[in-house]
Amino acid sequence: MSNQAPPFPPQAYPPPAPDQHPTPPPAGSQPQASGRRGPGWPGVIATAVACSVLSGAGTYAAVTALDPAGPTKPITRQAPAELPPAATTGDVAWAEVATAVAPGTASIQVQGRQAASSGSGVVYDDQGHILTNHHVAASLGRNATITVTMPDGLTYPATLVGSDVDTDIAILKLENPPAGLAPATFGDSDRLVVGQPVMAIGAPLGLQNTVTTGIVSALHRPVMAQQGSSGNNPFGPAAEAQYSATSAVQTDASINPGNSGGALVDASGRVIGINSSIASNATSAGTAGSIGLGFAIPANTAKTIADQLIAHGQAEHPLVGVSVGDARVNLGSALVSGAGIASVSEDSPAARAGLREGDVIASIDGVNVDSSTAVIAYVRSQEIGSTHTFTIIRDGEEKEIEVVLDASA
The missing domain is CATH 2.30.42.10 (PDZ domain)
Structure with a gap:
């Protein structure tokens, strides 16, 4: 990807890290983030699952790995259910919403030479494009092996079409997409309101088809998450790390490692955000978990970048x-x-x-x-x-x- 200039020069991006920022994890583990809006922010953790991590000493420690193999027997693909009416307050029929949105979701496994990770994704169109996070799809390099598991349990090989470190958005393409793919329906994230009910769906800790519910806790929450040193460096070769900048949707719906790249949907089942990071009091990404402060990339931003990646393999800003x-x-x-x-x-x-x-x-x-x-x-x-x-x-x-x-x- 060609270098993209940031909207502001590097001395302001990222801002200096606060003294209380947790010590970064070893290289190869889930990336830390340095974004904060005011004093007292805990660390922000990108929510991909690292199945094995490469330590600074050059060794790696394996943790629970995911089995990428799907079932061998044919399974009838489920058609998307009709979306229920939209709601911003009051009771929501979450069982109906979960049924409606499930066919448009995916679980992603990435295997590199010495490390592996997993995350979640959203079916973007019926051509086999899968929307996810840059730190899920591209953090292990372009030579990594990528597989995508659909809600029916079938697993497909995929390739990386393009990724954008600045917004933490990536597009995958199933190599042989099945007939009858059910793309997710996207909503207008500019119309979100604080207090609106939402649901996160993905594969936290590799547990596919997991849904959690909550509300929109805040809007336009500035989050800056470290994306590592690979890929498109907006500051040139002198910079040691790259950062995504998000004017995020904040939610108290439980988001954990493995939810990255998955959908945050409203009460009508429309995708209004792409889950990407969590705030955490943990001292390392490996021990991070939900404390009710999750962040999603607004759907409108995700769509803008995804369309450019599909058309050109890279994005302008x-x-x-x-x-x-x-x-x-x-x-x-x-x-x-x-x-x-x-x-x-x-x-x-x-x-x-x-x-x-x-x-x-x-x-x-x-x-x-x-x-x-x-x-x-x-x-x-x-x-x-x-x-x-x-x-x-x-x-x-x-x-x-x-x-x-x-x-x-």
């Missing part, structure tokens, strides 16, 4: 053209946290819109962005060519500036 860092500024008697602009690139969207060095970005489209991480995550989730209202603080006054996002070079 929106560009603002500013260098930013965390900042606080007075507005009257109040103190505003935001992203301070350190420099503006020539002929960039920011320059054309009138953003200046010294401005502090306080919100975008009415969504508070109280750090450089929050700005990066929000911009990364938008479409190229879209127009957004940046609310800035300049010389002690609040101003609104319209910015049209370009594609990164």
Whole structure:
């Protein structure tokens, strides 16, 4: 994949890790994340299952492996059930939702030379494309062997079509897709509300077809997760690690290692997010588990990137053209946290819109962005060519500036 420039330069991305950040696990285990919105955040863990991990000393310790073999007898493929009516509050017929969405889900096994991992996926179309996370599909390299197990127990070989480290989205393709695939139905993640009931479905710890329920706990939660050092490096060869930036859907539905790449659906069974990471008090990814703080990539972002990966094998990202860092500024008697602009690139969207060095970005489209991480995550989730209202603080006054996002070079 060709290098993609981040919306902001590397010194602001990722932000410095807090002192209380847990010690990273050995190389080859599930990646840690450094994203946080405010003080006191626990570590954020990408939720793929590592079946064997490569330690820093060059040895590896095996844990419970998954059996990729499916049954030998033919099984009739289940057609998708009719989706129940949408709901945002009140009682939900989750049994009906689970039945309806199950045919559009998948379990993924990846076997590298010295390590293996597993995760979940979503049937994207009837051509055999499977949507999942970059850290599930591509973390062990392009020479890894990938298999996909469908809810009926049948397992198929698959290849990696493309992956995008910046958004943690990847597309697989079944080599010989069966007839009658049931693609998942996607909803509009921009219409989500806090408190809305949701269900996560996937293969936590290799347990296929597992569903858990909860609510949308928060929206536009900035999450930055370390993706390792392989694949597309947005900062060039000097950077040691790459990070995905997500303006995430937060949920208290139980999400555990192995849920990565699986669906977060609403009460009508429509996919509104792709589960990707969890916050954890664990000191390593290997001991992490759900504490009711799970994060999903919004469905609209996932679809935008997936369509590009299918068409071109790689994805472009929106560009603002500013260098930013965390900042606080007075507005009257109040103190505003935001992203301070350190420099503006020539002929960039920011320059054309009138953003200046010294401005502090306080919100975008009415969504508070109280750090450089929050700005990066929000911009990364938008479409190229879209127009957004940046609310800035300049010389002690609040101003609104319209910015049209370009594609990164």
